[in-house]
Amino acid sequence: MLSTAPGSLVDIPVVLLDLDGTLVDSGPGILDGLAHAFAICGEPLPEPEVLRTFIGPPLSSSFRGTLGLSAERSEQLRLAYAAHYRAHGLLDAPPYPGIPELLDELAEAGRTLAIATNKPETTARRLLEHQGLADRFAVIGGTDRASGRNDKSAVIGSVLERLDLANAPQSRTGTVMIGDRIHDAEGAAEHGILALLVGWGYGGPLEQAADLPRVATVAELSALMLG
Structure with missing residues (x-):
């Protein structure tokens, strides 16, 4: 088990980072x-606590798994969401306080940083460029x-390949x-x-119950990564 x-x-020289909910507070734009x-697809809007669980995982998987919608209906919802989000909500996602400074400190310490997100790659890059974090x-x-x-495992595999780590298990x-x-x-x-x-x-609750190492604040993450 990883020590906290x-x-x-x-x-640890290589740090992969999620985007939504980890580096930026993208919730308001996503929920909108x-x-x-x-609304435009004529589906009942889930309760707020259910909608929050859709932030992060692939939306189509959440629509099918959580709501029991068909693949076709899930894709209709996904496309309607994506069009509205790109036009109105994408850039409404400020970095969490302390995150830009932590990224700078990690880079100065010689760490290799990479994004691994379920956001479409072009969308993630546009957001990070807007926030001045892409470099x-x-x-x-x-x-x-x-x-x-289409999922986090495939994204991580792609990132590892581009970092020349895919064939180096050690x-x-x-x-x-x-x-x-x-x-x-x-x-x-x-x-x-x-x-x-x-x-x-x-x-x-799922994350809180998981037997996984956790940090509560950006300051705790900084102490863990930088000492």
């Missing part, structure tokens, strides 16, 4: 896009439906995935990577 003692990750999609990352990895990269012990949802840890586990959950994002 201060300084316990100072020797979801409300719009459900902190060696790779900005996200989903890409055209290539079949190097993966020097990599950690940091996110706020259980699928971040599950995707990391499929590639033999350490995982750490943060407590300021959109995790819920």
Whole structure:
């Protein structure tokens, strides 16, 4: 089990980071896009606590798994959401306090930083460029439906490949995935990577009950990573 003692990750050279709920507070824009999609598709809007669980995982999977919708109906909702979100909600996602400074300190310490998000890769890059954070990352990895990269495991695999770590299992012990949802840890586990959950994002009872290392604040994460 990964230790969460201060300084316990100072020797981890490669840091993969989720985006929504980990680096940026994207909830308001995402929730607005979801409300719009459900309205124009004529679907009952789920309760707020259910909608919050949709932030992070692939939306189509959440629509099917949580709401029991068909693949066709889920895709209609996803497309309606995506169009509205790109036009209105994407850039409404400020970094959490302390995150830009932490990224700078990690980079100055020689760490290799990369994004591994379920956001479409082009969307993630646009958001990070808008926030002035894109140049902190060696790779900005996200989903890409055209290539079949549709979940966190596939995104992590793509990021590892672009970092030249895909065929070097021994190097993966020097990599950690940091996110706020259980699928971040599950995707990391499929590639033999350490995982750490943060407590300021959109995790819920499932994440709280998981036997996984956690940090509650950005300050705690900084102490863990930098000592």
